[in-house]
Amino acid sequence: xxxxxxxxxxxxxxxxxxxxAQPLLQIRDLKKRFSLSGDFLDQLRFKGGKLIRxxxxxxxxxxxxxxxxxxxxxxxxxxxxxGKSTVARTVMGLLSPSxxxxxxxxxxxxxxxxRQLLPYRKRMQMIFQNPYASLNPRMTIQQTLEEPLxxxxxxxxxxxxxxxxxxxxxxxxINPDWxxxxxxxxxxxxxxxxxxxxxxxxxxxxIVADEPISALDVSIQAQVLNLLMEAQHAxxxxxxxxTHDLAVVEHFGTRVAVMYLGTVCEVATTATLFAxxxxxxxxxxxxxxxxxxxxxxxxxxxxxxxxTPVNLPSGCVFHGRCPYANARxxxxxxxxxxxxxxxxxACHAVEEGRL
Amino acid sequence: xxxxxxxxxxxxxxxxxxxxxxIRDVSFTLERGERLGIVGESGAGKSVAAFSLLNxxxxxxxxxxxxxxxEGQTLNTMSERGLRKIRGNRISMIFQDPxxxxxxxxxxxxxxxxxxxxxxxxxxxxxRAIALDKLRQVQIPSPEKRLDQYPHELSGGMRQRIIIAxxxxxxxxxxxxxxxxxxxxxxxxxxxxxxxxxxxxQHNVGLILIxxxxxxxxxxxxxxLVMYAGRVIEQGPTREIINDPQHPYTQGLINxxxxxxxxxxxxxxxxxxxxSLSNLPSGCAFHPRCDFIKRADGQTRPVCIxxxxxxxxxxxxxxxxxxxxxxxxxxxxxxxSQ
Numbered sequence: 001x002x003x004x005x006x007x008x009x010x011x012x013x014x015x016x017x018x019x020x021a022q023p024l025l026q027i028r029d030l031k032k033r034f035s036l037s038g039d040f041l042d043q044l045r046f047k048g049g050k051l052i053r054x055x056x057x058x059x060x061x062x063x064x065x066x067x068x069x070x071x072x073x074x075x076x077x078x079x080x081x082x083g084k085s086t087v088a089r090t091v092m093g094l095l096s097p098s099x100x101x102x103x104x105x106x107x108x109x110x111x112x113x114x115r116q117l118l119p120y121r122k123r124m125q126m127i128f129q130n131p132y133a134s135l136n137p138r139m140t141i142q143q144t145l146e147e148p149l150x151x152x153x154x155x156x157x158x159x160x161x162x163x164x165x166x167x168x169x170x171x172x173x174i175n176p177d178w179x180x181x182x183x184x185x186x187x188x189x190x191x192x193x194x195x196x197x198x199x200x201x202x203x204x205x206x207i208v209a210d211e212p213i214s215a216l217d218v219s220i221q222a223q224v225l226n227l228l229m230e231a232q233h234a235x236x237x238x239x240x241x242x243t244h245d246l247a248v249v250e251h252f253g254t255r256v257a258v259m260y261l262g263t264v265c266e267v268a269t270t271a272t273l274f275a276x277x278x279x280x281x282x283x284x285x286x287x288x289x290x291x292x293x294x295x296x297x298x299x300x301x302x303x304x305x306x307x308t309p310v311n312l313p314s315g316c317v318f319h320g321r322c323p324y325a326n327a328r329x330x331x332x333x334x335x336x337x338x339x340x341x342x343x344x345x346a347c348h349a350v351e352e353g354r355l
Numbered sequence: 356x357x358x359x360x361x362x363x364x365x366x367x368x369x370x371x372x373x374x375x376x377x378i379r380d381v382s383f384t385l386e387r388g389e390r391l392g393i394v395g396e397s398g399a400g401k402s403v404a405a406f407s408l409l410n411x412x413x414x415x416x417x418x419x420x421x422x423x424x425x426e427g428q429t430l431n432t433m434s435e436r437g438l439r440k441i442r443g444n445r446i447s448m449i450f451q452d453p454x455x456x457x458x459x460x461x462x463x464x465x466x467x468x469x470x471x472x473x474x475x476x477x478x479x480x481x482x483r484a485i486a487l488d489k490l491r492q493v494q495i496p497s498p499e500k501r502l503d504q505y506p507h508e509l510s511g512g513m514r515q516r517i518i519i520a521x522x523x524x525x526x527x528x529x530x531x532x533x534x535x536x537x538x539x540x541x542x543x544x545x546x547x548x549x550x551x552x553x554x555x556x557q558h559n560v561g562l563i564l565i566x567x568x569x570x571x572x573x574x575x576x577x578x579x580l581v582m583y584a585g586r587v588i589e590q591g592p593t594r595e596i597i598n599d600p601q602h603p604y605t606q607g608l609i610n611x612x613x614x615x616x617x618x619x620x621x622x623x624x625x626x627x628x629x630x631s632l633s634n635l636p637s638g639c640a641f642h643p644r645c646d647f648i649k650r651a652d653g654q655t656r657p658v659c660i661x662x663x664x665x666x667x668x669x670x671x672x673x674x675x676x677x678x679x680x681x682x683x684x685x686x687x688x689x690x691x692s693q
Contacts, residue, residue, distance in 0.1 A: 079540035079541065187628045189628055190628075217396035217629070218567060218608055219624065220628060222622040223625075223626075225613070226622050226624055230621075247614045250613060250618055251616060251622070252613070270618065271618070285542060287545075288541045288542045288544065288545035289570065290544075290548070290570025290573070291573075292569060292570055292597050292615075302546075305510050305513070305543070306510075
């Protein structure tokens with residue numbers, strides 16, 4: 001990074017000795033399981049005359065390693081049930097990981113209590129998918145935007161808070177005079193702007209956005225996406241952007257991580273991923289985007305459907321649908337491996353040069 | 356005569372606050388085996404247009420004017436009894452959410468047999484054989500097993516295949532598909548769309564595809580209608596509209612897609628949002644969001660605010676826009692003077 005850029009970054013973040021080479025967020029071998037079996041008594045079963053404890057889990061994330069650098073937008077893509085939202089929620093501390101660690105700015109944060117997390121919550125904020133559900137219907141917009149400020153800046157006086165609210169409302173294109181209105185008085189796009197304003201109110205450096213434009217209409221999607229990009233430039237934000245829309249990723253992302261059934265199968269810079277997808281699943285995913293162009297290439301047809309995350313397939317989780325799977329794929333779990341151009345791919349076929 | 360002719364359709368909802376005009380003056384035709392797309396954002400009236408074709412508009416909604424003619428029969432004035440012979444039989448529907456359309460307490464086989472026996476005098480055994488054949492056509496693995504399964508035992512993609520099988524059950528002339536793949540993942544969406552396209556071509560079935568996804572429309576349909584605030588604002592061959600849209604709204608919609616912009620650059624957005632149907636702007640409903648309301652000399656075109664635009668021919672397409680009308684008029688005058 002150039003000295004000028006690092007000086008800018010240091011200027012923005014008032015922490016001492018900011019190490020710009022170090023990733024802002026590190027996800028190390030993250031695993032998350034959700035129990036399907038209820039509490040202890042529900043788990044007890046009679047089998048063969050014996051009382052045994054029977055447990056079933058949804059394996060939502062199975063060993064995810066990701067790094068997010070300062071100032072970039074890391075997009076996580078995948079189909080429903082691949083664990084991308086679980087990654088986002090675990091990073092934010094809304095869920096605690098079953099195994100693995102999350103490091104923010106060099107500090108481990110996944111095991112902290114909510115009181116200890118408070119200073120981090122000011123630095124990392126979240127935007128949710130559905131702006132109809134994420135705004136409290138009983139609070140006015142003014143109250144909604146004041147709440148995080150009161151919590152994180154207990155010493156601020158009324159005027160300071162009011163000024164800040166006005167500033168963020170202005171920055172997302174919501175008329176500050178509308179503060180007395182309630183969430184239901186706004187359209188979907190406006191509500192999402194308010195949700196973004198709430199996230200920006202405490203001047204975070206890192207924003208987790210979980211499908212922030214999926215619930216919006218096409219013409220509104222462009223508005224909100226532009227707003228997110230403007231905020232990134234103006235405030236030097238870092239994004240973890242969760243989406244299933246590959247066209248958005250291509251436009252917005254610095255790097256992309258493709259997830260399938262709780263594992264990351266490919267991480268690459270956006271341009272590389274779209275120009276040269278390596279993993280068979282990434283190839284299939286890219287080929288199935290409906291494009292406007294006339295001469296569409298035939299999409300790659302995958303066999304079957306995504307297996308259940310309750311009983312994970314052995315070896316590579318994709319082997320059952322992969323046209324290139326062999327005996328090794330059925331037994332051995334592939335690890336992410338660095339390619340010549342910095343792309344990391346978890347695929348035996350790519351490693352062996354079969355693909 | 357076209358297989359299906361809709362002319363000047365007008366659907367309203369009588370609400371306590373007053374009448375809401377959900378769609379106004381919608382006209383289109385569908386030939387046998389033709390695939391037509393209806394595109395628009397939420398609230399544009401595309402689903403209302405589709406539902407009203409089979410008179411499926413529930414109270415307080417009603418068809419206030421216009422006509423729907425299918426093979427010479429007027430559907431909007433037909434009795435329930437007569438309609439029942441057409442619904443599912445000659446014109447069938449595919450809805451967005453397959454879980455909502457399938458009956459959760461009946462097995463797949465029972466639902467398919469029930470549908471067949473309601474329209475044809477055949478034995479259960481014959482009906483089951485037809486059902487099995489249709490399940491094979493939609494490429495469901497182990498179809499015999501599926502007949503005895505219940506909807507909850509199947510995945511979303513599988514359910515939508517079943518819905519397509521049911522829609523094809525009585526060899527209809529037209530299938531109306533309302534956002535058939537919106538609830539599905541992209542890879543499954545691509546499969547289902549390819550399947551639907553194949554089957555429509557094979558059986559020469561007409562398709563009316565309602566969607567907000569311009570990519571899907573451009574790959575599947577031959578002609579398309581673009582709807583905005585209850586009106587059709589542009590219609591014509593799909594390829595021509597996608598490549599060279601005339602109406603400012605269609606242009607904005609296509610240009611707003613991330614794939615139309617250079618990665619990392621600002622997207623071309625349409626400002627504002629769709630007006631509420633109960634409080635429509637005067638004149639052209641799009642005028643508050645339109646960048647072309649001003650003429651080249653910087654003067655606002657008053658007609659945009661005062662008068663609802665009619666269709667003008669532009670190439671093979673028709674657009675309802677005063678600006679396009681002016682352009683076409685200029686071009687005509689220029690040609691005449693030469």
